[in-house]
Amino acid sequence: MTDEVRYGEFVAVVRHGYVAELRLDRPKAMNAVSLELARGVAAATFALAADADVRAVVLTSSAERAFCVGADLKERNAMSDDDMRRQRPTSRACYTGVLELPMPAIAAVHGFALGGGYEIALSCDVIVADSTAVVGLPEVTVGVIPGGGGTQLLPRRVGAARAAELVFTGRRVEAAEARELGLVDDLVPAGEARTAALALGARIAGNSPVGVRAAKRAMRLGYGKDLPAGLDLEDAAWRTTAFSGDRAEGVRAFNEKRKPSWPGV
Numbered sequence: 001m002t003d004e005v006r007y008g009e010f011v012a013v014v015r016h017g018y019v020a021e022l023r024l025d026r027p028k029a030m031n032a033v034s035l036e037l038a039r040g041v042a043a044a045t046f047a048l049a050a051d052a053d054v055r056a057v058v059l060t061s062s063a064e065r066a067f068c069v070g071a072d073l074k075e076r077n078a079m080s081d082d083d084m085r086r087q088r089p090t091s092r093a094c095y096t097g098v099l100e101l102p103m104p105a106i107a108a109v110h111g112f113a114l115g116g117g118y119e120i121a122l123s124c125d126v127i128v129a130d131s132t133a134v135v136g137l138p139e140v141t142v143g144v145i146p147g148g149g150g151t152q153l154l155p156r157r158v159g160a161a162r163a164a165e166l167v168f169t170g171r172r173v174e175a176a177e178a179r180e181l182g183l184v185d186d187l188v189p190a191g192e193a194r195t196a197a198l199a200l201g202a203r204i205a206g207n208s209p210v211g212v213r214a215a216k217r218a219m220r221l222g223y224g225k226d227l228p229a230g231l232d233l234e235d236a237a238w239r240t241t242a243f244s245g246d247r248a249e250g251v252r253a254f255n256e257k258r259k260p261s262w263p264g265v
Contacts, residue, residue, distance in 0.1 A: 005047075011040030013048065016198060018055040018205035020048055023062055024120075030066035033116045034075050035087055038094035041120070045097030052264055055209045056201035057105045059098070059124060060194050067107070067133075070115025073142065091116075095148040098123035102213050104204050108197035109133045109184065114172065119148035121184075122157065125216065128200065129184040130193040131175045138170035156223065158182045208246040209264045214238075 004012045010026040022044050024031040031037065048054050061067045071091075079087065098105060098120055107113075107121035109129040118135045121127050129135070137146045137154065145151060146167060155163040158181055166173070166183075179187040188196045204212060218237035222230035241247055245263040253260035 007044040007047070008036055008040035010034070010037040011044050013044050015054075017202070018053060018209075019198060019201040020051070020054045020057045021060055021198065022048070022057055023060045024068055025062045027061075027063040029069075029072065030063045030112065031061055031068040031117065032072040032074075033068065033070060033091070033094065033120075034072040035090055037072075038090050042090070042093035042097045045101055048103075049097075049101055052209075055103055055205035055207075055212065057101055057103060058108055058194075058197045058201045059105065059120065060108045060197070061110070063111070066112040066117070067109040068114075068117025068120055069112050070117045070119075070138075091148070095119055095123050099149060099153075102216065103209070104201075104212060104216055106197045106201055108193040109135070110191070110193045115139055115146070115150075116148045119146060119150045119153070122153040123149055126186070126197075126200065127184040128186045128188065128193050128197040129175055129178065130188050131190045133175040133178060133184065133187075133193075134172050135178050135183050136170065136172040137167050138172065140168065141170040208241070208244075208250055208260070208262050210244045210246040210262075211241050211250075214240045 004014045006012050010024065012023045012025050014021045014023065024037065026032065026037055048057055104126070105124040107124040107127045109121055109127055110132050111134065113121050113133060113135045115138055118137060137150045139146050151167065154166065162181060173181065173183055175184070175187055178184045186196065214237040218234045222233045225233070245265045249260050249263060
């Protein structure tokens with residue numbers, strides 16, 4: 001493990017070998033998404049996306065009772081309409097930065113993951129939650145909509161009708177029901193989300209980075225397209241891997257009955 005790198009006041013990245021832990025670090029506000037925190041997430045994900053040595057990213061929280069409680073409504077309350085318009089690109093960059101990471105991203109959720117906090121988790125590929133988790137998109141209860149990707153990402157997870165019920169009511173969903181509905185993927189005992197998510201990240205990082213990135217790209221870009229278009233995207237991703245150094249090393253290691261040493265190209 002290497003020393004942490006700070007991205008502004010409220011975001012830190014720590015490397016665990018090929019796994020990068022992106023930690024939301026505004027515990028006194030339960031990681032409410034202020035402009036400063038949003039800038040930090042955007043900057044951190046921009047740097048991680050460009051780092052060929054990072055094979056998986058795990059998003060964690062330093063707050064005791066929450067992953068992230070969503071937008072900083074105290075900060076928002078002091079903004080004029082013009083302020084709101086000016087801050088919107090910064091806010092969007094926070095969520096799209098996570099969503100567009102080229103390597104797999106895993107959210108380690110404990111406690112509250114509400115509004116923008118749950119949208120950060122939705123922007124990841126896998127959500128690992130512990131038994132204290134409470135998730136939801138309550139934006140309509142304060143007069144807005146899920147604006148960090150929630151209206152698009154939640155239906156892709158749970159289907160249009162279920163997403164509509166959750167968004168229109170704004171209700172909070174506790175861990176067991178969240179797992180049952182597919183709002184989270186893995187459910188672990190209280191206090192174990194971070195450990196489980198880092199272990200999953202390490203398992204992913206043991207596979208071909210070229211293959212994993214290509215598979216993520218094909219799945220993300222192909223979702224929602226008609227089957228022929230999706231298969232064309234898959235074929236392009238296959239060509240990326242088939243003539244790569246990773247493919248050659250993987251076949252060689254299999255035949256030599258040893259663990260691959262991935263070149264990552």
